Amino acid sequence: GEVEVLHYWTSGGEAKSAAELRKMMQSKGHTWKDFAVAGGGGDNAMTVLKSRVVSGNPPSAAQIKGPAIQEWAAEGVLANLDAVAKAENWDASLPVVVANVMKYKGNYVAAPVNVHRVNWLWASPEVLKKAGVPAMPKTFDEFFAAADKIKAAGLIPVAHGGQNWQDFTTFESVVLGVGGAKFYQDALVKLDQKALNSDTMKKSLETFRKIKSYTDPAAPGRDWNLATAMVMQGKAGFQFMGDWAKGEFIAAGKVPGKDFLCAAAPGTANAFTFNVDSFAMYKLKDAGAQKAQADLAAAIMSPAFQEVFNLNKGSIPVRLGMKMDKFDDCAKLSSKDFVDTARTGGLVPSVAHGMAVSPAAEGAIKDAVSQFWNNDKISVADGMKNIAKAATTQ
Amino acid sequence: MASALDIRGVRKCFGKGEHTVEVLKKIDIDVAPGEFLILVGPSGCGKSTLLNIIAGLEEPTEGAIHLGGRNVIGVPPAQRDIAMVFQSYALYPTMNVADNIGFALEMRKVPKAERQRRIQEVAAMLQITHLLDRRPSQLSGGQRQRVAMGRALAREPQLFLFDEPLSNLDAKLRVEMRAEIKRLHQASGITSVYVTHDQIEAMTLGSRIAVMKDGVLQQLGTPDDIYNRPANTYVATFIGSPTMNLVDTQVLEGGAVALAGIELDLPCPAATGAHATLGLRPEHIRLDGSAPWKGEVSVVEPTGADTYVVVSTVSGDVTVRVAPQVRVQPGERVGLAVEAAHASWFDARSGQRLAA
Amino acid sequence: MASALDIRGVRKCFGKGEHTVEVLKKIDIDVAPGEFLILVGPSGCGKSTLLNIIAGLEEPTEGAIHLGGRNVIGVPPAQRDIAMVFQSYALYPTMNVADNIGFALEMRKVPKAERQRRIQEVAAMLQITHLLDRRPSQLSGGQRQRVAMGRALAREPQLFLFDEPLSNLDAKLRVEMRAEIKRLHQASGITSVYVTHDQIEAMTLGSRIAVMKDGVLQQLGTPDDIYNRPANTYVATFIGSPTMNLVDTQVLEGGAVALAGIELDLPCPAATGAHATLGLRPEHIRLDGSAPWKGEVSVVEPTGADTYVVVSTVSGDVTVRVAPQVRVQPGERVGLAVEAAHASWFDARSGQRLAA
Amino acid sequence: MKSLDNLLPKLVLAPAFVLGLAFIYGFMVWNGVLSVTASRMLPNYEFVGLEQYVRLFDMDRWWVALRNMALFGVLYVGLSMALGVLLAILLDQKVRAEGFIRTIYLYPMALSFVVTGTAWKWILNPSDGLQKLMQDLGWTSFTFDWLVQSDMAIYCVVIAGVWQSAGFAMALFLAGLRGIDDSIIKAAQIDGASLPRIYWRIVLPALRPVFFSTLMVLAHLSIKSFDLVMALTAGGPGYATDVPATFMYAMSFSRGQIGLGAASATIMLATVAAIVVPYLYSELRSKPHDR
Amino acid sequence: MTAKPLSHHVARVLLMGVLLLGAAFFLAPLYVMVVTSLKDADELRNGNLLSLPGSLNVSAWREAWSSACTGADCSGLRPFFWHSVWMAIPAVLISTAWGALNGYVLSLWKFKGSETFFGLLLFGVFMPFQVVLLPMSQVLGWLGISSSIGGLILVHCLAGLPSTTLFFRNYYAAVPGELLNAARLDGAGFWQIFLRIILPMSTPIVMVTLIWQFTQIWNDFLFGVAFSGADSKPVTVGLNNLANTTSSVKAYNVDMAAALIAALPTVAVYVLAGRYFVRGLTAGAVKG
C-alpha cells in the first residue's frame, strides 16, 4: 500500500531520521509519499492537515503529539491502532505516562517515536575554557556567574533563537529550575492561578529576564539550529534547548564531552521535561492503505527503528528496556533520568512542545511569555499578570 | 402600393417610475418604397432612438413598425433585413476591409465564392478595391466612411438606415460623399432613412424631410416645403444658414403691416390688429436705399460666393445676402426691401404658420 | 512699423536619420500688428506644428521667429507673451472656470484683487459669469469654447494663437462663436494667428489667409485674393464650396479657347496653342440655352437658398449655381455661359496661375 | 428566438453567478456562523453567542494586530503611492531607456513573498545583513536592527512591502499620466507655469481617479497582507508584527480556535467592507452605462 | 540648432540620478540574491553582502534545482517547479477566458441586475483568502478533487474570477455600443460577436490579465500549501521547505538560488512582456 506521511521534520538531523523511516517502509514493499511542510514549528503542517481532514482526504499519518492527539481523536478522524498495539505488545514496552498520551478513551490512536528531554543546557567547552568557567553550572547562581565570565571574554553567553517555542523552552526550564517539579505541574500543567501568581513565579520571571540580557540582539528570527551552530562554532557559551540540538551536533560530527557539553538545565537535575514525537493515523477507506498504516505503526515501534532514528535525532527510544550501548553519554544520562524521574514524579510534560495543555492555552501562554521576553518594557508584575490571564484561555 | 416602412404611433420611454423620460412622443411616419427620408433635429431629440427602434436594436414602448407591410415588433435585428451605417462607422477594428464588408454575408451563410464576388463588386463601386487588405485603423476618415457604406451595400437590404454618416468628415469630403450617397441611392433605389445635422445634406439628399424636436415630429415634407413653407418658427430657424430672420409685426388694414412703427406693404393672412411674426430668408431681402425699412450695417461677412450683411434695425438684427461685388461698409445706413412672395407668416403666440 | 510676428525660413523635421520627415519646408510669413492671419490646409500639412513653434512649445529645426522685433528662439513659452486656444480647449479639468481663466495671471503673480477683476471682466464679455464656479466637465461644448477663449483673453497678450477652436462645435454654435471672435478681435486689436479647416471661417474672419500644403506655403493673401485669384489649382479647389470647376482648354488664336472641340470666346493669357486650365466657380457660370458649351444635367441639388446643378459635358462634370426658382430636371440638355471676367487660368502642367 | 437571445447572456454569466456568489458569500456566511460557535480543532456547531468576539477583544495580541494593521496600512499605502507617483512623474520626462528602468521598478511585483521574504530577512538581519555590511566596511557604529526590535519590526515589514508595491503604483500612475491630454500641459506652459507647478496644480489633481483606484488596491492588499508578514517575521518578535490576517491564521490553524479565528475574520471582512463598499457603490452608481 | 540652457542639462542629470537611485533600491535585493547564489560556502562566511563571488559557481543552482533536500525528499525544486507549471498554465488560461466572457456580458449585454451582480462579485476581490481555506477544502472534498492539481486549478480560477472579470469589464466598457449594434444588424449572434469581434480587440487587456493571473497563481503559497497533495505541491511550497530546511550552517547560496529559480518565470514574464502590462493598463484596465 501507500503511506502519505505529513511531517515537519525538515532540518538536518530530523530529515535524516525521516529518511530512515521511509527506508524501512520501502523495504516492506510500501510506497512512501513524503509530505513535508516546513516552517512555523509545524504551523503550516497543521494548516495542511486541517484542510486535508476537512476535505475528507486525510494523509495516512501525520506528526501530531500531546493533547492535540486527543483533540483530533475526539473529532473522530483517527484510526484505531489497538490491533497493532496488542500484536506488538505496546502496553508493556511503553511507560504509562507516554502510553496515555497515545490513547484516546483507552484505544491507541498514535504511535510514539521517541522521547526528547527538553530541560537540557548545552555548552561549548572551548568557550568555557576561554572564559575560565571550570564546570557546567548546577544552579542559576552558578550559571549567571559563568555567563558574566563569558561576557567578559567578549563572547555571547547564551545562544538563542527567535520563535516563541524557543523562548518557552528556556522559560519552562527556568520555572522547573526555580520552582521544582511540583510547582511546574501546578503552574504550567494544571494552570493553577495561585501558582501562576506566586512569588516563585515572580522569581522565575526575573531569572528568565536576566537570561535575556545574556543573549545577542540578533536572536529574534533565528532558527534554533543556527543558535546551536553558534555554540558549535565557539561563538556562544550556552544554549537552553531540547536534545534535538544534539542531533545537530552529531550531524556535524561533534563528539559529546569533547566538542560540546550537556547537562540538565540549572536546578533541574532531578526532573525531566519530556517531549514525545508521535504519528497519529487517520481513518482511511482503502484496505491497502490501512495495511500500510499498520505496518508503519509497527515499524515506528520496532526496536530497530527506535534505535536508528534516535541515534540520528538525538533523542532516546520511547521503548523501555532498549540497549543503549550505541548511544552517547548524553543519551545514556537522559535514558537513566527518564526511568528515574518516572518513578519520583519528576517526569513532567513539556509545555513548549505541546505535551501539556491544549493548543489554545499553550499558544496564549507562549504569546504572553514571548512578549515578555522580547519586550523589556513589560514589568515582571505585568508579565505575570499576562501569563496568568493567558492561562485561562480555553 | 404598400409603404416600405410605416412608423405608427411609436412612443419610447427610458427609465422607470419617477425618472421616466419620454424620448419619442407618438411618432407617425410613412415611407414609400424607394424614398429617401431625412430625419433632422437638434441633438438629443430622439433621432438615433427612432433609428434604433426601426432596426430592432431597441423596443418601442408603444406603437408598431411595419416593414414592407409586416409588423416587425419582436423580430430580432438580424431578421429585419435592414442595413445601417453608423455615425462612428463602427467598423470591426480587427478585420480587414474585405472581411468587414463580407461579415454580414458570412453570418448569413452566403457561400464563399459568392461573397467574394459581392465584395469585389461593392469595392469597385466605391473605388476601394485597393484597400481591401487594410485594417480600418490604416484608413483615412473618408475611406472608412466608404467601407461603412460598402458594408451596408453588400447586403442589398430592404431598408437602409444612416445615422449621421458624414458628420465626422471634413467639409470637402462631405461634399464628395454626399454626391456618392445620392448616386448610390439613385442606382439601387433602396428605401433609406437618413439622420443628419447638416442642413445642406438634408436639403440636397432627401425626397422628404422630417424635422423633430423633443421627440415630437414638427414637420414632414419635401425639402422645398420645409425651406419655403416651414410649419412653425422652430422649423423656420432650424433650417437654413444663415438662419431665417424673424420680425415682429402688427397687421394693419389693407394688406400692410407695421414693424416697430414702420409701415410696410405686405399682405399678411392674420386678422387686422393681430400680432404676427414675419419670416424672411436672407436671400429674400435686398439692399435698397429707397425702401422705408432702414437700418445700419453692423457686420459684413464676405464668404467668397456671397456676402452676408448684418443690418441693425429697430426690429432687431437682420441678415441680408448680397452679391460679393456689392460693397458696403459697417456703419453705413441702408434700406431693406422685402420680396413679399417669399415671406412666411407665423402666429406671434404659438409660432405656427399662418395659412395664406 | 515692425511686424508683430515674423516667421523667417522656418523648417521643422521630426525623427532622426533615415526616418526624418520634413513637416515644414522653409516657411516665411510676416504678420502686421493687429492683423488676423488665417492658416488653412489639409490635415497633416503642418499647421499645428507651426503654431507650436510660434508658441515655443516646439523648437524649429532651422529659421527664426521674431515677436515684436525680438528673436524668440530659445525663449520658453511662458516668456513669449502669447496666448493660445487649443482645438481640444485643453481646459484644466480639476479647476473651476474662474480658476481656469485666472491661472495664467496667478502664474504671472498678478495680485488677487486685480485677478478677480480681470476674470469678472472677461466673463462678462463672454457671458459666462454664471458659470464661473463650474468645472469644465459640467459645461456644454460651446461654453467650454468660451472658457478657453476667456483664458486667452484674460491675459491681453502680444499675440493670439487659435488652433481650430471651433471645429468641435455644431454648425449653429459655430456661426455664433465666429461672430464673437470677430467682434473680440475688432475690440482688442491684438494680432492673431488662426488655424481652421472651415472655409467660411477662413473667408469671414481673416484679414489675410495663408494656404499650406505638405509643409509648403501655397499662397498668402487677402480672402478676396485667395477666392478670386487663387495662386494655383490646389488653392483654387481647396477654397470654395462647391469647389471651383477646372476645365482643360487649348488656347486658340484671337482670344478664344477650345474645350474638347468646342470653341469659346474667352481671352486666355497663355500662348496660342498651349494647354491651359480654366477655373470657374459655380456662381460664375449661367445656364443659357444659347451658349455653345452644352451638357446634360446629371444632378440637381437644391439647398434652399441656391440650387446646384451638376452638368455633364464633354470636358467633364461642371457644377453650376442657379437660383432656387430655376427648375431643371436631370437628363435635360442645357448650355453653359461663362462670366469671362471671373475666369481663372492656370498652367496645364504646373497648375500655377497664369498672370492676366 | 427572442427569448434565447435574452437568455444567453444570463446563461453565460450563470457559472460565475453561482460559483462566485456561493464561494464569496456562502463562505462568508459560513465564517459568520462559525464565529458564534464553539468550534475548536475542527468546525462544530455549538452555539455560544458572541462569546468569541468578547474573547477576541479581550486579547492583547488582537489589539496589537489591529494597531499594526493601522500603522502598516497607513505607511505602506502612503509610501507606496508617494514613491510610485514620484517615479512615475520622473519616468514620464521622456527619459532614455524608460522601458528598461520601468521593468526594474516593476519586477518586485513578480516575486512572491516567500522569495522576497528570504532576501529581505537576510538583508535586514543585523548579524548577517546590512548592519554587518556597514560595520565590515568600517562604519562600526552603524546599527540597523529594526527587525529584531519589538516596536520597530513592523517598519521592516513596511519597507519590504513598499519595495514590492511601489513599482505597481508607479505603473498605475504612469498609465494615468499617459492618459492626460498633452495639450493641457502645453496650455499650462503657455500660461507661464513652471514644470513643478504644472505637475502640482494641473497634472496631479487630474490624476485623482487614479489615486483613488491605487489607494483602493493598496489598501486591500494591506489588509490582506499575509505572505509578507509570514515570510519576513512570522509575526515576531513575540507577536509584535502580528496583523489580523496572521492572527486569524494562527488561531484557526495552529491553535485549534476556529471559532475565535472566524470572529477575527468577520472583523476583517467588516473593515474591508467599510472601506470598499462606499467605493464600489459610487463606482457603479456614477456610470449608468446603457446600451 | 538652438542651445539648451545649462540649467536644463543640470536638471536632466539630476533626473537620471534620482531614477537610477530608485533603480538601485529596487535592484539591491535581487543583486544580493544573485551574488549570493553564486558564492560557495567559504565566500559566504568571509565576504559581505555585496562582494562579488570569486568565480562563477553554479553548484548552488544545481543543488537547488535537483538535489537539495526538502524533508525526506532530495530532488531539489524540480518536481515542484513542474507541478507549478502544470497548475499555472491551465489556471491562467481558464480564469482569463472566464473573466473575458463575464466582462463581455457585464458590459455589453447588460440586463437587469447585472450591475448589482458585478458589485457583489467585485467585493470578492477584497476578500481575505484565509477565510476560505476550510470551507473550500470541504467543497473540494465533496467534488473529489482535493489534494490534486485539478483542485488547485479550480481554486485559483475562483480566486481570480473577480479580478479578471473586473479587468475585462472595465476594458469592454469603452467598446462603443454602435459596434455591437452593427454586428447584430449584420446577423451575428452572442458568440459570433464575442469570438469574431470583441475577442480580437482585447489583446492589451488579455496581456494584462494573463500577466496578472500568472504572477498571482505562480506566487501563491497559501492555497498551494493547503490544497495540494504530496505530488502536487507547487514551487512556493518547495521553496519554503527548502529555505526552512536548515542544517547547522545555513546554505544561503542554495536558498537564494532556489528563490531565484522559483521567481524566474514571473520575472521573465515581466521583463519580456512588462511593456504590454503598462500599455494594457493605459488602455483601460485602470480608470483614470
Ligand SMILES: Nc1ncnc2c1ncn2[C@@H]1O[C@H](COP(=O)(O)OP(=O)(O)OP(=O)(O)O)[C@@H](O)[C@H]1O
Ligand atoms: N438608454 C437610455 N436611457 C435613458 N435615456 C436615453 C437612453 N438613450 C437615449 N436617451 C436619451 O434620449 C434622448 C434622445 O437620444 P438620441 O440618441 O435618440 O438623440 P439624437 O437625436 O440621436 O441626438 P444626437 O443628434 O446628439 O445624436 C437623449 O436625451 C438621451 O439622453
Ligand SMILES: Nc1ncnc2c1ncn2[C@@H]1O[C@H](COP(=O)(O)OP(=O)(O)OP(=O)(O)O)[C@@H](O)[C@H]1O
Ligand atoms: N512629434 C512628432 N513626431 C513625428 N511626426 C510628427 C510629430 N508631430 C507631428 N508630426 C507629423 O507632422 C505632420 C504635421 O502635423 P500637424 O499636427 O502640424 O498637422 P496639422 O496641419 O495640424 O493637421 P490637423 O489639421 O489634422 O490638425 C503630420 O504628418 C504629423 O504626423
Ligand SMILES: [Mg+2]
Ligand atoms: Mg444620435
Ligand SMILES: [Mg+2]
Ligand atoms: Mg492640428
